[in-house]
Amino acid sequence: MNIRIQHLGKRFGAFPALDGVSLDIRSGELLALLGPSGSGKTTLLRAIAGLEQPEQGQLLFDGEDATNLSVQARRAGFVFQHYALFKHLDVRGNIAFGLEVRRGAERWPKARINARVEELLSLVQLEGLGGRYPAQLSGGQRQRVALARALAIEPRVLLLDEPFGALDAQVRRDLRRWLREIHDRTGLTTVFVTHDQEEALELADRVAILNRGRIEQVGTPGEVYDRPASPFVYGFVGEANRLPARLQGPVLEVAGARWPRTAALPDAEALEVFVRPEDLVVDAEGDWPATVGSVQRSGPRQRLRAQLQGSAADVEVELPPGSPAYASGQAIRLAARRYGVFAAEGG
């Protein structure tokens, strides 16, 4: 099922959680909603599920207006950050819940429900634990039950709210891989919320980056990393050095270097140039003379903190493995292999 979100708006009191959000979610894709806390990503997810009522905008499921559809009717499987398992029911009872509450023609015979539960137990690799109660399971196991429970109702879309946030690092990594496998197996449209960019980039087909209730960019992990559409994205996904720059006639002056002005540059007085640490190279003919400040080695990586001569700014440089070692105080020249230019915020 594909989902079209149009100009969704939602305020909590005076706080705009969603500010004119529009997004197309393609059928069968695994989409990540990435952003810092307060960016509106969870509100958006909950709005898709029907747990939040937007004040403006429209939601379309396969072209049909679902904005006023009740939560129950949407058949959107939801997995909560803290699992929200029913403690008084065992694993089987939890998974079968969505099927047991169906009434009338929709209701499945008992045998079919049981078969489905067994099928899901083996899908999430919890065979044999059907009789346990949530209190007797580990965090990772509980999350898998939550997922199985959401899948049991044959949802049209699967929504996960920071599904691995409450787990420790190793379990998180394992479950990430496993979620991707499940997605590939079921082909279900899946949307998950995370504030962890590594998780989003590793897992998703596409990433939608939110900030302050607005979508900053939507694209594949590669697009979002390599061609960030805004300063926020540049800084949030991966790291970025920010260098002040000015347009002076035919020239773009960047921290002492002078670049030719092109038509592609934004038309503003004050600009900023964003360069990732790994996009800064030590080049004898580089634009920026600099002095090495501190050197950090961790394993094969080397990171420099250097002070540019032409500006008060300190920059972080990530050197590729195999680079010669540098020492503090050493004079070098840096060049930018790749960069983005944006209008400076706030002036």
Next chain:
Amino acid sequence: MNEQVLELPVQVEQGEKVRARQQVTSEPRGVQVLLVLGALGFLLSFLLLPLLLVFVEALRGGVHAFWVAISEPDALSAVKLTLLVTAIVVPLNLVFGVAAAWVVSKHSFPGKRWLVTLIDLPFSVSPVVAGLVFILLFGRDGWLWPLIEDGLRLHLPVLGDTLLQLPRIVFAIPGIVLATVFVTFPFIARELMPLMEQQGSDEELAALTLGANAWQMFWKVTLPNIRWGLLYGVLLCSARAMGEFGAVSVVSGHIRGRTNTLPLHVEILYNEYAYSAAFACASLLAGTALLTLVLKSFLEWRHGQSLSAAHRH
């Protein structure tokens, strides 16, 4: 992943408002209103009406009749007795309630759960049974009757020949005091136990390491921490002590003017069909009940953080 081109059935105007709908996890407005009205109606009719009736009936004969009823000698001595009993019971239960709560919450020992259950016992025993027990102990033919009737001659090392004799207990004031102590004992202890357990022993231990002795630690650390819980417990204990009926009724002998507490006096008046007078005296008790409720709410509202979790609203 198929790219689908969507045809929008309708052009959505930016900012178009959607019909407001209720939250997912609550009932339809109509149901809510019905539930609230039902609950309030139930409370008003079952709880408030009786209270209202007490005051209305008390003043039915007019203010003068009210005054006569409560200043009549037997009524006055009933009031005095009630206050006297309360004044004895509350401090006693205070001391031992604090001790019990302190023992239970700051220590662990085998049989601790039994101790806790025992402290709860007066709550689950009928007040009549409580009174019965005291009669069995101290009444005629009771276990300890000989101690009362004849006393016990003892040869004590320092004091020499002494007579240990208990005063009359049943059908006398000591009996009323004892019965009331039994029935109201748990109030203070139960109030303090969860509170002291919540607070833990860290502060006390810190005080000890700083050189305080046990008594100082108690006065300067433990007590201040529990003072609001203590006040709360004292409040409940007093209210119950003043109103205790069943246990006292069994033990007191209903001797008018001598062993009648105010609740017993109310009963006597009612059984003699002196309804107005009965309600007049009852209204005094109802008034203290209201006062108790007000003070209780105030404590919960103002100092809710310092009370055990059960009382925070």
Next chain:
Amino acid sequence: MGVTLFWLGLIVLIPLAGVFLKASGLGLAGIWQIWTEPRVLAALRLSFGTAFAAAAFNTVMGTWVAWVFVRYSFPGRRVFDAMIDLPFALPTAVAGIALTALYGGQGWVGQWLEPLGLKVAYTPLGIVVALVFVGLPFVVRIVQPVLAEAERELEEASATLGASRLQTITRVVVPTLWPAMLTGFALAFARGVGEYGSVIFIAGNLPNRTEIAPLLITIRLEEFDYAGATAIAGAMLLLSFAVLLLVNSLQAWLQRRGTR
């Protein structure tokens, strides 16, 4: 520690031991005879029956009241909330005469009910009404905090799985409340069985019909039949103990299944 034990011993243990020792003076056969007297049986049946009915009613109404106070806001909520504790604070004798006046033939409520054929005062129904008054706060105050802590996410999860609001309440919310409701029931029941002051005025106290067990005990005491009084008290204690044990086991069973 020693102080506490001494106090407890004096106040609680010794008296209770006395009850059973006295009764045992009769011998088991004697006790059984007293227990099976028609009047005694009627009194025990009445006390336990009315206490059960009132506690059951209170469990339903108390949960209803707790729900309304936790989930909704309305003008005067704080005041009404404080009022719920009234039966705790009001002396039982005062409650007793007030309820009797209220539901008696000429009473504010009684005058409407009696023409309809519903006689409350001087019948077992009156006893139930009095016990409802006395036991309500027990249920409300136990259920309220549990309800307040209930996670709304569970209800949201239930809705996303397709359950209607009613289904969510019956399948998800109420099961989490069971232990608290049972505890409230048990406390209200225990209180109701032993209740004296609120009941003796409205009951009518006709032997074999509207005479509660505690009253029968006091009657026996007035006749100086200490053994008889003790036997009845023993029966009350044993039966209450059995009921509380049952409730406790129910709760332990629920606990084992992982419900907090």
